[in-house]
Amino acid sequence: MDSRILNEVRELVKPHSPQYCYQCAKCTSACTATKVIPEYKPHLIVALTRLGSVKGLMESGIIWACTECWKCSEYCPQDVAPVEVVIALKNLSIAMGYKPPEDLKVMAKNVVELGYVSPPIEVLSKEFEMYGREALSLPELVKPYVSEGTPTNLKKLLGGVYE
């Protein structure tokens, strides 16, 4: 048993307590993702995390199937917060060089460069016309960062994840 992963996860999920999981699987019975992707099982992810055996979870990318609905955390009698364990594993997998889903990289790049997950787009109306903010008389969307310090900080925190 390798406790290094569990210790790193514990640090990331403070004040929750993944070390107290007793495998009741209430989280899995509540899980939104499990209902459509049966091989995704939060209680097993917590068990593997406690054993330090997370390579398979990171290689397969199954941790990215979590819908982050937080139901597992509500149902858990031990304050394990499996959703936060999964978020911690996502963070660790990236630090270890595994790739996140492509769309998340695009979102991160946009947040750094534009301040939003996407640039403002034109949408199709029921009259089959395209509308953007200006045509809808909405105020122009400005880049929210008042100082270059914000994107610089963000880049440092995110590392090269979106490259």
Next chain:
Amino acid sequence: MSKFLLFLGCTIPTKQYSYEISVRNVLPKLGVELVDFPESGCCGFPLKGLNKKAWIYMSARLLSLASKKGLPILALCNGCDTSLRKIKDLLMHDKDLREEMAKLLSNEGVKLDINAKVYHTLEVLHDFVGVERIKSLVQRPLKGIKVASYPGCHMLRPSDIPRPEDPVEPRKYDSVIKALGAEVGYYPDKGGCCGATLLPYSAKHALLIVASKLKTIKEYGFSAVSTSCPYCMEMIDAKQDAARSEVGDEDISIPVFYLTQLVGIAMGLKPKELGLNLNVSPVEGVLDRLGVSLYE
């Protein structure tokens, strides 16, 4: 008069324009003053899987900017609402984290201050404006329309921080809908998830979640759905066609409205003042029954 910083987040000002339009047109008519917050931007919630500190930093930044302005934040998006409240709670209880964030923020000339209060659209409608006041302003009651409220995950969970709604037995949403003259009711898993976060991993499985939610709502006899979250809207309004073809069920079709759109319809506002021409789902059906033309 209550005054709030209008915090739009990401999805609303770049894509879900009907929410912004309806909020800007409806809330001031209910005595709510909105102050633009152009230096806000992303709350960091979508970044948490990539780097949790990046999430914490972005929300700490927003709370600090708002605290400096001395106004409470009105968060329109469930994700933003959760994010700000969760990070506020984390920072309140973790001195080391506070110091780390204060240092990062000082690089951009911002002083860490997490005192700003955070409210969601539903709270502003229910707790500040109040059901009685809304009821008194209804000119076009939504009679005969049975609306399924769809609060969305992050209006309710996590529940170890203060939430806009009761996480176990959400009631505020339905009382606002009832005040508009519409019917409300029970359906299983009302606090369930729209599947939006699953999209980058598997669009197919996210659509299965949408299909199953909408099917349940129809089976329970509802004629419309209402949400107050742009991510839920994006899934249950805009992805009905895709969900229908994914499961091959022609029955998956139901009008979906933002809560502020329903309030605006009942108050007699024009559909374009509520951005209703931008909803993707078949909202015309409900408008016809109320004698309202989408193009008036």
